[in-house]
Structure formats: C-alpha cells, structure tokens
Amino acid sequence: MTTADAVRRRLGLGRLLPLGEAADGAWLAEQAAETVLRSVATGVPGVAPGRLRLALVDPDAAGPPAVPPPPSALPPGPLRIEADFAAVAWEPLPVAASVLRASLFTAAENLLDLRVSEVDLLVTDVLDAGPEIAQGAPPPEVQPAAPKGPVGWAASGAPGVAHLTATLGTAVHFAPDHVRVEVATASGHRPLEVVRAVREAVTAALADGRPVSVLVTAVEA
Incomplete structure (x- = not known):
C-alpha cells in the first residue's frame, strides 16, 4: 500500500468518535457510524x-x-x-x-x-413526490488484516470481532505505554460489548499491565 493509499484510508474514516465512557478506552470511526445512521434515516x-x-x-x-x-x-x-x-x-x-x-x-x-x-x-x-433515495458513493472499504502474534490472535478471537483491520498502519500497534487494536464488529454484536471483550482478551495476552485502547473501524450490518 502506497503512502497516498494510506492517507486516503485514514481520511475515509472521518473523525474518531469516543465510544462509551472514558474508562472504555474506545473509539468508533465516524464513517462506520454514519453508514449505520444513514441506513436508519433512509x-x-x-x-x-x-x-x-x-x-x-x-x-x-x-x-x-x-x-x-x-x-x-x-x-x-x-x-x-x-x-x-x-x-x-x-x-x-x-x-x-x-x-x-x-x-x-x-x-x-x-x-x-x-x-x-x-x-x-x-x-x-x-x-412533491415520495423521495428517491440517492445511493451516493459507497463507504470506503475496510480491508481485513490477518492476525499476527499472541495479541493479534487474542483480539481476533474475542466475541463479536468480525476481523482485525489496519487502517492506521497495523492491526495491533505496540507502544511503550499502551497497545492499540483495530477491529470490525460482527453483525448482531454491540460495539461496546465487543470492545470490552477485546480489551479483556488482549490484556490477558499481554500480561504486562499496559493499557489497551480499541478502535472500531467498521460495524457490520
């Protein structure tokens, strides 16, 4: 993937919205939220x-x-x-x-x-007549990322995870003071429940006490 492709993917996510409470350490891509809300509004x-x-x-x-x-x-x-x-x-x-x-x-x-x-x-x-719903441009495709290492496999196996994604670079981002995981949630699962399951699984796999944040980039219908 070229740098330009990476930038387009990042911009395609829109704003990263706080998900749940501050203690949940989670964010949801605006594009994912907009897709769900637009479907409801339609x-x-x-x-x-x-x-x-x-x-x-x-x-x-x-x-x-x-x-x-x-x-x-x-x-x-x-x-x-x-x-x-x-x-x-x-x-x-x-x-x-x-x-x-x-x-x-x-x-x-x-x-x-x-x-x-x-x-x-x-x-x-x-x-004057019933609305004709414009289809518009499809949302940017969020490519699945293959799990790697114990943390990646732990995250991908958490209940409600459809697959990992890597829009911001890698599916699992390791930093000295935290670990960030990117996921898409599966149909029928609430995002916050999935996030909490991912954090629990990743925390157990890390076993070093680092805090875990989760970014949801797609919500499957």
Missing part, C-alpha cells in the same frame, strides 16, 4: 437524508481519555448528530423531524453505543 417514511456528521457537543468540556488515544481522536464527551434532510410536502415537517430525530437517537444508543445528547436537523427541501 428507513423513515417520507424522508430523504442528506449530509450527516457527528461532533462533540462542547469540545472545551470534554474530559481526558483514560488511555492514549489514536491519532486525531476526539476526547470523551457527549456527541451531537447534525443531519440535513428533505421531506414530502404532505407530512407536517415537525412530525417528520420528530420521527427522524427519535430514530437517530435510538440507533446511536442501541446500535452504536455512542453518547449522543443532541440531534440537530435541517430541512433542505420539500418534496
């Missing part, structure tokens, strides 16, 4: 989702992470979903917005384990 009747982003509600109030974070990761703190959408003319806009907001809140909590406290919606168009 299922809301009479709504055509547009731009969708996630960010910290208050970056200045975010707390320090419990373990060294991945490069450019956001610190732990409540998140805001910002979404644009078009809606059909015969549905009252407040009703459509309310259903969409509730769907995004529920998906963020129950499917992604993200601490979302705000959902900001912007109506960009009113449609």
